[in-house]
Amino acid sequence: MYVYKVPETVIGYEITNQMGTLLKERGKSRALILCDGFLAENGLIESALSSLETKGLRYELFTEIEPELPVETIEKAFEVAEQLEFDAIVAIGGGSCIDCAKILSAMVANGQSVNEMIGTGKVKGPGIFTAAVPTTSGTGAEVTPNAIVKWSSQNRKDSIVSSFIVPDLVILDASLTITLPAHLTAWTGLDALTHAIEAFTSKRSNAYSDMYAREVIRLIAGSLRTAVYSPHNRVAREEMLFGSFLAGFCITHAGTGAVHALAYPLGGTYDVQHGLSNAVFLAEVMKANLPACIGKYAEVAGLFGCDEPRWLRDKAEKSIALINELCTDLGIDEWRKTIPLKDGDINAFAEEAHSIRRLMDNNPRELSLTQVRDIYESVFFDVGS
Numbered sequence: 001m002y003v004y005k006v007p008e009t010v011i012g013y014e015i016t017n018q019m020g021t022l023l024k025e026r027g028k029s030r031a032l033i034l035c036d037g038f039l040a041e042n043g044l045i046e047s048a049l050s051s052l053e054t055k056g057l058r059y060e061l062f063t064e065i066e067p068e069l070p071v072e073t074i075e076k077a078f079e080v081a082e083q084l085e086f087d088a089i090v091a092i093g094g095g096s097c098i099d100c101a102k103i104l105s106a107m108v109a110n111g112q113s114v115n116e117m118i119g120t121g122k123v124k125g126p127g128i129f130t131a132a133v134p135t136t137s138g139t140g141a142e143v144t145p146n147a148i149v150k151w152s153s154q155n156r157k158d159s160i161v162s163s164f165i166v167p168d169l170v171i172l173d174a175s176l177t178i179t180l181p182a183h184l185t186a187w188t189g190l191d192a193l194t195h196a197i198e199a200f201t202s203k204r205s206n207a208y209s210d211m212y213a214r215e216v217i218r219l220i221a222g223s224l225r226t227a228v229y230s231p232h233n234r235v236a237r238e239e240m241l242f243g244s245f246l247a248g249f250c251i252t253h254a255g256t257g258a259v260h261a262l263a264y265p266l267g268g269t270y271d272v273q274h275g276l277s278n279a280v281f282l283a284e285v286m287k288a289n290l291p292a293c294i295g296k297y298a299e300v301a302g303l304f305g306c307d308e309p310r311w312l313r314d315k316a317e318k319s320i321a322l323i324n325e326l327c328t329d330l331g332i333d334e335w336r337k338t339i340p341l342k343d344g345d346i347n348a349f350a351e352e353a354h355s356i357r358r359l360m361d362n363n364p365r366e367l368s369l370t371q372v373r374d375i376y377e378s379v380f381f382d383v384g385s
Contacts, residue, residue, distance in 0.1 A: 005163050006249075007132075007143055011172040011242070013234065016133060019048040019090070020055030022171065028088040028129060030058040032081060034101050035092045036065040039135065044176060045092050048133075060084055068267055068274070069096040070152045071114050077104050090131045091167075092176070094188070095139030095274070098132045099147035102165040105130045114149060114160075120358075123162035132167040135176040137227070137240035138188025138275050140195060140248020142170045148274075155268045159358075172245060174237040182228050184273075185240075186330040189224040191275030192216065192244040193326075194282050197300060198257045199250035201293040201364045209254035212246045217303040219243035221322075225329055257363035259285045261356040262375060265349040272339055280336045283323045284375045290316055292365035336379070346376045 010022060023031060031052065039045055040063040052059050062080050066073050077100060089108075091101035105127030106117060117123050132142035141147070147160045180188075196216035199209050219239045226236035262285065263277035290297060297316035304322045309315055327333065341349070350373035354360060360367065367375075 005145070005166050007167050007170045009170040009172065009245075013238070014047070014173060014175045015171060016045075016048040016092075016173045016176065017051055019171070020051035020053070020057055022169070023052070023057055023088055023090075023131070024055045026129070026169065028057065030084075030086045031060075031088040031090050032084060032086045033059050033061050033090050033092065034065060034077065034097050034104070035061070035063055036094075036097060037063045039063075039093060042179065044135070044179065048092065059090075060086065065093060065097045065100055067094075067096055068150050068157075068271055069099050069148060070150050072152065074100055074103050074107075074114055074149065078107050081108050086128075088129045088131060090133065092133040092135060094134065094136040095141040095148075098134065098139070098141040098167070099149070101130050101132065102127070102141070102147045102167065103149070103160060106162070106165055117160045117162070118149075118158045120159075120161040123160065123164045126164050129169075130167045131169040131171060133171045133173065133176065134241065134244065136180055136184065136188040137177055137237070137244040138191035140192060140244050140246075140251060142167055143245060143248035144252050146251075150268060157264050157268045170245070172241055174234065174241045177237050177241055178232055180231070182231065183331070183335065184275075185228045185231065186224070186332070187273055187275030187279060187335075188244070189220055189227065189240055189275070190279040190282070190327070190330070190332070192240075192247040193220045193224070194259050194278040195247040195251045195256060196220070196243075197282070197286070198259055199247075199254035200300070201289065201296050202254045202257050202362045203364060204362055205254045209250045212249045213254075214299070214303060216243045216247045216250060217300055219246075221304040221326075224326070228330060255359070255362045257285070257359055258289070258353075258367055258372070258375075261353040261359040261363075262349075262372065264356060265345075265352045266339060266341065269345070269349075270340055276332070276335055276339075279327055279330075279332045280339070280379055281375065283320050283327065284379050286320045286323060288367060288371060288375060289363065289365045290320070339380070341376075341380050343381065346373055346380075350376055
């Protein structure tokens with residue numbers, strides 16, 4: 001059974017200049033705005049705030065969003081929210097910001113703690129109206145029923161999964177991504193690409209998710225390099241933002257697999273940005289999975305524009321080479337060398353990754369603990385570290 005929940009979506013370059021109109025048309029009068037300190041300081045959200053004022057809407061700002069979303073950040077936001085009266089939460093930022101808004105909305109409406117919502121289907125009911133305005137092109141958090149939190153004291157990440165936390169309104173404004181630094185453009189873009197490739201080849205893949213996955217791969221293959229190296233290219237930025245958005249549908253309806261499982265320990269222990277964690281594992285996991293999904297990997301190569309070679313397995317193998325070439329062009333190998341993973345981490349990380357069964361069981365090929373350990377070894381100790 002598949003249940004599709006698609007938020008109302010508004011797409012337009014500089015459309016956040018009409019934030020006040022968009023909220024007022026939906027009967028809202030006071031908003032809690034979540035964003036990180038950088039966005040608040042660099043003036044990127046000023047036009048949105050001005051439009052709220054012009055339309056007579058009141059708002060409060062919470063700017064303490066941190067990367068990889070610690071539970072403590074959500075609890076701080078909840079303390080602020082408890083002191084206010086508002087009928088909308090607006091998240092302007094990356095995945096952590098949007099996930100914080102999704103969780104906060106449910107906490108305010110249902111009186112649940114973060115811990116009470118961890119897992120699948122634990123959220124009691126709908127949250128208050130939430131609008132998501134992504135400023136990165138990677139997580140797809142604006143359309144997913146998932147939110148990832150980090151327990152800093154335990155170096156552990158957990159998921160909250162519920163259709164009740166899907167935002168009510170999504171605003172896609174590529175002008176907000178123009179100032180995203182090159183490395184974050186690369187990492188978040190590869191995150192979206194990973195979402196599409198893993199969903200495309202997962203055990204839960206289906207006609208609906210495959211339709212989106214093909215378009216995501218095509219868009220990102222054609223625009224990510226341009227977005228990184230020509231950051232003011234409007235077309236590339238628009239294609240990346242839309243690709244990330246569609247990739248959110250992919251993972252909602254088909255899930256992810258071993259790449260994400262292997263990535264989580266890096267984020268939990270070393271605070272490695274999630275997109276970078278995915279990027280360093282993508283090609284190696286594809287290599288391990290290849291016997292189980294030759295046909296689809298051959299399609300991936302075609303979506304990257306590769307018409308040759310003609311033999312299916314050769315073309316599938318070419319898809320892995322194309323991913324490696326993309327990661328090389330985006331400097332992922334150099335960034336990988338900055339991750340302080342030690343040889344002594346391998347066993348614990350492999351066991352943790354292998355135990356994330358909701359991901360590993362969705363992977364197209366059953367991977368043993370030894371195979372997972374070998375991938376860590378190959379990525380961090382067998383390629384010129």
